[in-house]
Amino acid sequence: MLEERDIQIEENTEELYERKSFTIDKGQEPLRIDKWVQEHMTNVTRNKIQQAIEACFITVNGKSVKNNYKVRPLDEIVVLSLSNPISEEVKPEPVPLDIVYEDDAIMVLNKPKNMVVHPGVGNYSGTLLNGIAYHLLQQNPNLDEETLPRYGLVHRIDKNTTGLLVCAKTAEAAAHLAKQFFNHTVSRKYVALVWGNVEEEEGTIVAHIARHQRFRKIFDAYPEGETGKHAITHYSVLERFNYVTLVECRLETGRTHQIRVHMKHIGHTLFNDLEYGGDRILKGTIYTRYKQFVDNCFAVCPRCALHAKTLGFIHPVTNKEMFFESPLPSDIIRVVDKWRDYIQTKTNV
Structure with a gap:
């Protein structure tokens, strides 16, 4: 009997592909791989399978093969x-x-703030992917979603998160990048302003992430177990302002809202994160002067204070290491400066 294992459905993750792994039965007779895959997967045509094989979306024993490759036991x-x-x-x-x-x-x-990455309910146009499609079609008018699914988008970040994204311009490059995301070899660091004084200089958060049991539009952290997807975030403190802390977060996995959920899980909700309760005072007094200062900070940075600062991966053609860094956007710089000045003023009084 066919053994299907290591099925990783990345449905609620930043990565936009799913991965299925199969081990061929010991009694399997030689059979063309395109025919074998068609027999064991639903709602897929032979032509689509052949295109996937040519684009390296289907591999055998970790290597690309031709359509006429015949599967063997194990x-x-x-x-x-x-x-x-x-x-x-x-x-x-x-x-x-x-x-x-x-x-x-x-x-x-x-990616700038207030831009949705791809079309969905309530956001059918004006997304980053609409712009990517237009840009690529200017270079190759014959391109479509048949030859390059999702116009090469292999991961995403939230609407109000700024920073770096990589997308592929060929199906082969998309498959190569998708594998790197699956293998957690893509290097991603984010900068976030969070509520509270983070006690440890650095740490690691390990907690499953799944949809919130009551509020289905957001996610929650769960103990290691059957609920949710395994998620790991490493963090380190960049600067402290008593009431808030500037931190750097390195993703080991890529779940939806991972940093936002994990930092809230340890008691440090992201600053001005509306969906997770960071848009109100979570640390400090309720006196009018302080409240006015925080409201001014919210006005300066009217979004969740999160930025995808660095991105590193292996180039899908040259196999060279690529590394990119994006400077902090002006709204986060301004709100950090306000907190820095506020703390210095209190210290000098």
């Missing part, structure tokens, strides 16, 4: 496919893009 087959697919057609639109780097295989972008 072969390890890995299939990457889109998870949580975008229900709406992506319409190309001339949305301005801040392109940090681009070549024939990849594109690295710096």
